[in-house]
Amino acid sequence: MSIKFEKVDYIYSPGTTMEKKGLDNVSFELADNKFIALIGHTGSGKSTLMQHFNALLKPSKGSIDIAGYHITPQTSNKNLKELRKRVSLVFQFPEAQLFENTVLEDIEFGPKNFGATEKEAKTKALEWLSKVGLSEEIATKSPFELSGGQMRRVAIAGVMVNEPQVLCLDEPAAGLDPRSRKEMMKLFLNYQKVGHTVILVTHNMDDVAEFADDVLVMEHGQLIKHDKPENIFKDKNWLEKHYLMEPTPSRFASELANYNFAQNPLTLDQLVDGIKENLKGEFDE
Numbered sequence: 001m002s003i004k005f006e007k008v009d010y011i012y013s014p015g016t017t018m019e020k021k022g023l024d025n026v027s028f029e030l031a032d033n034k035f036i037a038l039i040g041h042t043g044s045g046k047s048t049l050m051q052h053f054n055a056l057l058k059p060s061k062g063s064i065d066i067a068g069y070h071i072t073p074q075t076s077n078k079n080l081k082e083l084r085k086r087v088s089l090v091f092q093f094p095e096a097q098l099f100e101n102t103v104l105e106d107i108e109f110g111p112k113n114f115g116a117t118e119k120e121a122k123t124k125a126l127e128w129l130s131k132v133g134l135s136e137e138i139a140t141k142s143p144f145e146l147s148g149g150q151m152r153r154v155a156i157a158g159v160m161v162n163e164p165q166v167l168c169l170d171e172p173a174a175g176l177d178p179r180s181r182k183e184m185m186k187l188f189l190n191y192q193k194v195g196h197t198v199i200l201v202t203h204n205m206d207d208v209a210e211f212a213d214d215v216l217v218m219e220h221g222q223l224i225k226h227d228k229p230e231n232i233f234k235d236k237n238w239l240e241k242h243y244l245m246e247p248t249p250s251r252f253a254s255e256l257a258n259y260n261f262a263q264n265p266l267t268l269d270q271l272v273d274g275i276k277e278n279l280k281g282e283f284d285e
């Protein structure tokens, strides 16, 4: 069951002086269970696009097929509960939306809302508390007693506990320390690997290179490219023209003028392999 956008337009405040096209004729199809990066400079339409994945915004024109739903401008807001269970959005700084008295209650909220018993909800919540790297001891604490990074993990556990088929994340690791950031990205990658679609809105090209199977590039509300990372990062002039950066390893490699790389290294591992290849023989007896 792939995700399909067909000629989707979205207009903010239609018919007013504030009218603004948020999406302009966007069409694409995504295969299931992939890790998708959604990139583009600020104001290009990434958040607008993301909010269409679970019909938080509905197209002004065109249609969307996702998780068994066919969404058009006429789709009613009723009966979208199951869609919201299958497709979850995590906005920037999701910790701002914590509201229960304890960490456990916050994570249990989703399962209970979707019909789980007290016992099932508690078991699942504790399972996800551990999956996001938090100890059971904090389950009874107020979310507001936690550090910013811990609050973020609780908020993300509160979404992932519902095990959505499609998990859409808007800069989920922004502001986290490097280790937490890495753990968080690993959590999402593992989630994708066990059979879910992950859609990541990011400005971090190193994450795109390392994790994405496919990349969607937005500009002025239009989808200007949909391709694999190696093709996205192939043409430096194109990247510059669209205010995008190369991943750090490939920038580093271009500084090594005397080295030949069989492929443009996009990840640290590829860079190390490429350098080793170039140094082959140098240190032999």
Ligand SMILES: Nc1ncnc2c1ncn2[C@@H]1O[C@H](COP(=O)(O)OP(=O)(O)OP(=O)(O)O)[C@@H](O)[C@H]1O
Pocket (backbone or CB within 6 Å): 012, 013, 020, 021, 022, 040, 041, 042, 043, 044, 045, 046, 047, 048, 049
């Ligand atoms: N509620 C709104 N009303 C009117 N225009 C809006 C609204 N929300 C977004 N826009 C406009 O739609 C365009 C796309 O915005 P969007 O938030 O989708 O961009 P983005 O790529 O997610 O940006 P960023 O990287 O800064 O988060 C921008 O020009 C923005 O000003």
